[in-house]
Amino acid sequence: MSRTVLHLGAAYYPEHWPEERWPEDIRLMREAGLSVVRMGEFAWSSLEPASGEFRFDWLERAITLLEEAGILTVLGTPTAAPPAWLTQAYPEIFAVDEYGRRVQHGNRCHYCVNAPAFHAAAARIVGAMAQRFGKHPNVIGWQLDNEYNRVCYCDRCRRLFQDYLACKYGTLEALNERWTTAYWSQTYSGWEQIPIPIGGHNPGLMLEFKRFVTESYRKFQRLQLEALRPHLRPGVWVTHNFMGWYNGYDHYAMSEELDLASWDWYVGSGHNDYLNSGAAHELVRGFKRRSFWVMETQPGCVNWSAINNALNRGEARAMAWHAVTHGAEAVLYWQWRAALNGQEQYHGTIVDQSGQPRPFYEEVRRLGEEFARLAPLFEGSAPAPARVAILHCYESRWAVEWQPHHRDFDYVAHLLHYYRPIAARNIPVDIISADAPLQGYKVVIAPALLIMTGTRVEELKSFVARGNRLILTPRCAMKDEYNALLPARQPGPLAELAGVEVEDYYALDEPVPVKGNWFSGVSRLWAERLKKIEQTYTTPIAHYGPSNGWLDGQIAIAVNVWRTGLVYYVGAYLDDAAQQAFINRVLLMAGIRPELETPPGVEMRKLVKAEGGQEIFVIINHVNGEQTVHLPWPAREHLSGFTIKGEVRLAPYGVIVLTRADTT
Amino acid sequence: MSRTVLHLGAAYYPEHWPEERWPEDIRLMREAGLSVVRMGEFAWSSLEPASGEFRFDWLERAITLLEEAGILTVLGTPTAAPPAWLTQAYPEIFAVDEYGRRVQHGNRCHYCVNAPAFHAAAARIVGAMAQRFGKHPNVIGWQLDNEYNRVCYCDRCRRLFQDYLACKYGTLEALNERWTTAYWSQTYSGWEQIPIPIGGHNPGLMLEFKRFVTESYRKFQRLQLEALRPHLRPGVWVTHNFMGWYNGYDHYAMSEELDLASWDWYVGSGHNDYLNSGAAHELVRGFKRRSFWVMETQPGCVNWSAINNALNRGEARAMAWHAVTHGAEAVLYWQWRAALNGQEQYHGTIVDQSGQPRPFYEEVRRLGEEFARLAPLFEGSAPAPARVAILHCYESRWAVEWQPHHRDFDYVAHLLHYYRPIAARNIPVDIISADAPLQGYKVVIAPALLIMTGTRVEELKSFVARGNRLILTPRCAMKDEYNALLPARQPGPLAELAGVEVEDYYALDEPVPVKGNWFSGVSRLWAERLKKIEQTYTTPIAHYGPSNGWLDGQIAIAVNVWRTGLVYYVGAYLDDAAQQAFINRVLLMAGIRPELETPPGVEMRKLVKAEGGQEIFVIINHVNGEQTVHLPWPAREHLSGFTIKGEVRLAPYGVIVLTRADTT
């Protein structure tokens, strides 16, 4: 779904300030070109200072003042911060930690997501807010809660987890079998014996607990949706601000009932790596497979990292344009101004503690002007469709994280190991759920897709059968949906496609040489010893060199012709240069070429307008130094208004927005 | 206040040994030249083996034996180690930790400082000891408890904390406003909702909790003082042995009602850095602004560090003289001999487990002889008055430690960054409370004086107005006494003095070049971008070089002429060489010059006698290697009795004590 808007905004907390100050804040916002603010998501104690006593007038006045300045409002439901009067009345709302302690008041998300008293209070405040503001013409969307992240270990959660299991498995016999509880005498003879895992535990139990956490949040989210939606005017959307690669629950499941995905994009220490952030954008775009919002991002610095350095001058602007080219409809800074007291006094803001613009304000103002000016150009545009997809699976990820086998084998880093060499060549790539349909792709990569289900097998077979390319990697297809080993060598039910099976896998204490047809390098962290399956059209394309004896001379990578498609099985975890060479070759063979080559650190993204198909090329220099790009065609540059061609110099963090001058 | 005594001593625990051994110990002490011992501070179970059954005779016998050997006694109140019969009777005396566990018997300071049953038992034992020993002619002073350090998380403490807040703020409205509790919906509608902070929390609440801890210890200390003082003969002082830079409470508040400050000086692993230990001595001297005691120091090694290496031969002697020159009236080793069992068996001692002198004994004996011989010379002397003062503030320190913003920004290290280049040049410097009066100083430095109050502003203005120099540094004057941001750019109410304001502050992931008028170097960890305030007499004296874009070319350091004084605002955290150059220049301009220049590692300290004003110069080689000092005048050396002049060679860890031969 293509974008409809191009917003710049900020989180705003009028409840922290005397009302006299509001007009000055809003004046400064308007001058900076902000078109939207988010409000309310921590304001419960201001909106309902005592049980049932709602105070919505102040918020309405703030919305109205903003409206008058032409600034739209996104409202947050304030449930991430239940007020003290509520937890005092119902102490069981406080979550319990691994040590059995009730969490304290005064930090966020102190709630047990399953507490009935919390559910009741949350439904009431959300319902009341919805009634008051759901049809307000200036309120364009809602954010539910804020960055869901708490796990509770209370007795109620344990009981509900047991109920969840009873409901899912039906009988203890089934559960005992799926979890192989005969092992270590874990066998359960009563549902009430099953614990919430603290630390390591049975992989089957751990996976179900993560599913239970997802389910708990989903119920809590649905409760809010049900309180909210009946009161909304048409077109008002509901979202939640996720935290990128956060692994606390299944984000695909959580996104299902939302209208829009959004996320909070923070760099922390150091500077933005556009290939990593690009992947995070693709991840979030993949939640709903449509454009998304950057609901929070840092204006300069954060306050929670080891070194809270500021982004370089210009870096935030480059990042904002980068987000837009990956499908963001809006970029909101967190926050407008820091509360005078409270845990986040030192977080980056747009105006400082004195209420005056910080130096960063000028960068915001420039962006505001640019977004406003180029909004018509970008209207109806979307990132050019990707022909390459990377499959992502929370359950495989958790399973790998709990049992990495090598301390440095990180699921996400391994996924990025496939994403980065493709994105570095300006080739569009999606990151999607491993359960998503694969129509439209020519190359699909399944990095460490540990957990293999029948549905996935069918979809992958059908994908390859259509003449496409599939890349399987280490740790693929080793387990079933109960986190149990499949009683088969990897890649289990995909062996027929792969044409190889994994005779053994090795965590590596030292890199192992790998010699391929188009590269030579090493495998690090991991190596799988492949064996050709007879009567397949399999060709080894890389072998291991001398190392631990088990791998010497064995197949590291093979490709198989299956029906009209090709399946690569990559047993190695290649070094970066070898990986780039391998990926280049695969893409070349698949006929996928970049539109434009750029030097390292420079990104080119193409957007296409839904109606008319006009192409917009955005080139972003993510490096704090000048760079040169060669344009193969003359172009109109929309930020400057000039027409350019040939060698183009990009300033540090420079951005150019082009349409082809030869075709328009 | 100048010294009256020059004591060498040790902690002695006669209760660990059969009484037959005591005479031999005391004989060895006398031979070593010890003039004082501290006893009793962990002897509760020996002094009161069951409730109300006092056994003081043994202690009296020990005091008498010591008296006969000419050795004075300092008595400790034994409250740091409440006996098992007491905690068994009143388990609520055991402190509660962050996990809700009651602390165990058998390690020190296991008490809840607010437990009424503990208060009653403490007052009783202290009162009884005071009655028995308060007028004993050989008991010259008392130490209360031992190294206060425990924080308790029990329900009683929480309730008392809430009472403390209610008493201080009067209304919840006031508290909610000062802490900006609207933020994260923290708003309190009942005092009983307020938690004791575990981990990070609202900065206002955290600061008040530290004040509450200080207040709790202060009450406990007052209770002991009230039990003790009525029974003391005139001249007997009361102290507590603090732990140098320990940050558990406000030491200025704790020192107020004491007669004397003392501290426990331990090096731990490695060797003594005399500039660091010098600063610690100034700190403790600043608690009461008079001479102090080193109540404990290590005879060789400690037992609690990662590597409990011994001080080098001669190093302890150099350290003892160093303490004396910084205002110590006494140096006591901990301890005389190790108990045969118990947690500190391996701690350094003067006699070993066999009861025979250790090799270190000889070094003590030498010191004993020197202290006795030179006592008349040092009588009535005090360190030459400092014309430079560094302001220190526990509340600013805590606030910085809780929110360092850069993991390596350490409040004390930053303070030492100003102390060291001055002390390295043998220029006297005081470290005093930021609330102390500033009479007598020509230069005052306020390193990271984050918290600014009206009183401080007035004192600083008046100080500068008198024609003096003030140096403000990064993080100065950013917050009020509730740990809330001031709604003004730094340095807030001092901006008029400084002539600059901080447009923005930056935690640095990389050092940033700084070019000054008299130096060039870098700023590391932190940089503040300064902006000249119009209509001030401000001169930039250093600028930032190219770096993150925000700082490039901006003002790093400026100096302003205000009334007849000068105010430096240092926005940078300079490298050591640049800092030395900067400090040298400031001192030069202020007309402050060292009396004597010494090579690195060699310290010169001047003492002045109250009556007659005789000057004593002590030169100490803190390096394990020979060093040469050039004397500008002939002098009498009092340890050797020789007259010396010109080039003087100092042995490794050598000490010379001089008076000018040309002026006496």
Add this chain to the structure above:
Amino acid sequence: MSRTVLHLGAAYYPEHWPEERWPEDIRLMREAGLSVVRMGEFAWSSLEPASGEFRFDWLERAITLLEEAGILTVLGTPTAAPPAWLTQAYPEIFAVDEYGRRVQHGNRCHYCVNAPAFHAAAARIVGAMAQRFGKHPNVIGWQLDNEYNRVCYCDRCRRLFQDYLACKYGTLEALNERWTTAYWSQTYSGWEQIPIPIGGHNPGLMLEFKRFVTESYRKFQRLQLEALRPHLRPGVWVTHNFMGWYNGYDHYAMSEELDLASWDWYVGSGHNDYLNSGAAHELVRGFKRRSFWVMETQPGCVNWSAINNALNRGEARAMAWHAVTHGAEAVLYWQWRAALNGQEQYHGTIVDQSGQPRPFYEEVRRLGEEFARLAPLFEGSAPAPARVAILHCYESRWAVEWQPHHRDFDYVAHLLHYYRPIAARNIPVDIISADAPLQGYKVVIAPALLIMTGTRVEELKSFVARGNRLILTPRCAMKDEYNALLPARQPGPLAELAGVEVEDYYALDEPVPVKGNWFSGVSRLWAERLKKIEQTYTTPIAHYGPSNGWLDGQIAIAVNVWRTGLVYYVGAYLDDAAQQAFINRVLLMAGIRPELETPPGVEMRKLVKAEGGQEIFVIINHVNGEQTVHLPWPAREHLSGFTIKGEVRLAPYGVIVLTRADTT
């Protein structure tokens, strides 16, 4: 006691698999040459699925199937994994951790070893298994529980600990004196005041708590022995699988009532260091002073280390032969095949998740063939008797570990510092309890034998008086059996033997030069300053060079002639080269020479047959590279059947088994 068997085996869990699979597993075992399996040790819930309902038939069928294949069975009692129905009925069986939390079901050893309900249930299942299988001709031995390792902090354990102390000390006066509780006012006036230590505590209390833990496990073990033994046919042994150097309890005490010691040998990350593993074998051989079993070892890799890399090809075979030469009667791999779910899915196995042989299977098969073929040769053989013994003491070890004084002073590493240079020269060495008789040895080394008792003194005196050599090292003889300092300089009651006393000991922050008669090098971590005792025949053989002043020129090592023996006191912790030179010299003087010199990484071990005294020489290349050994005599090589002489090339991880061709 010499070996009777040479077994290769594996842990097998038929309860994880459908019975149809068993024949295939057993077929593969037989083909691999396995002669024994261990079963049952985690099968409680399969053997007793509900209270008192025993299901032994399946196990009997498994034993029978194995019997038919010629494979013997070792049975484990399943008490390490109490089933959920039991802990649900008696929640007090769950151990309590340091935080007061009950441990969860689902990981091993979740029991409180002192829980009466657990004792009852354990006795019942063990008794029932014994009745059913005790006389089974194919069941040759029993393993009790599995890797005892839990410490419980429950109130019952605390009460029992107090009872234990009351029983041992009789009066509190005695306890207070032994522990010097006057220190820190720890004095106990009631047994119920004494805590279980959490973190550091009084050394006397900590040592007694370790003894109490040992005693608790010993009672639990005895309870099983009593349930088991009456039902066993003659010749069936009982063991426990210890964990090498694990320090949780006194393994000598635990081994006393067992028939056989066994251990679980895991490398974890990296590769096997044969000198370290050799020491571990000697340790376990020392538990019962007879041959032992390797009850578990890794087939390739483990799953619980930071990097779970595989052993190199051939490495496991070399390790198996290495174990045999150190006295192992059996080597069992853990495990045959991984359960499809459960915490150890990724642990190395012999067959893979698909049930097919892994590549490692071939290495097992080779070993199986070799073991079977050479069993007659090895029958009745034992490692050649050692004339060097190293004394090992759990109590000294704990005392050093609790108070290392230097973070890198590790008791076991220090012991290995003496073991390695001897073993590296192929000289047999025993590691035995410091309370074992010393008959038969010519050299005894007491590394850091901190705790000295009257019995030990007598044994050592008598040993030296017989004309032998004793080496005392740093930290020897400093404490008594209450972990109290002896009121004497080291080596206390051994000073007469040593001819020196320790004037002081120093943890070192930097290495200190040591110059000896036959070497020069450094002492690191630790140095003791030795002083000659008058009227002894003591000769200094090494002195310290210039360093901290205290050590400069002092004696580092001395040797004393006492009666007809020699006593070395080594005050230094030498670098490896100096230590090798020193050890070489001591051995040379004692007339102990290796039978055969081998290059680094190559081990030669001699075994001798009890009847006839035939000598077997096994040479093992522990290096992943070819090595050459020079044979001084012609020999028959039994693996190849060839006769060889002179230069012999060993393949990477190569093994040769020789008997002399000139003497047979």
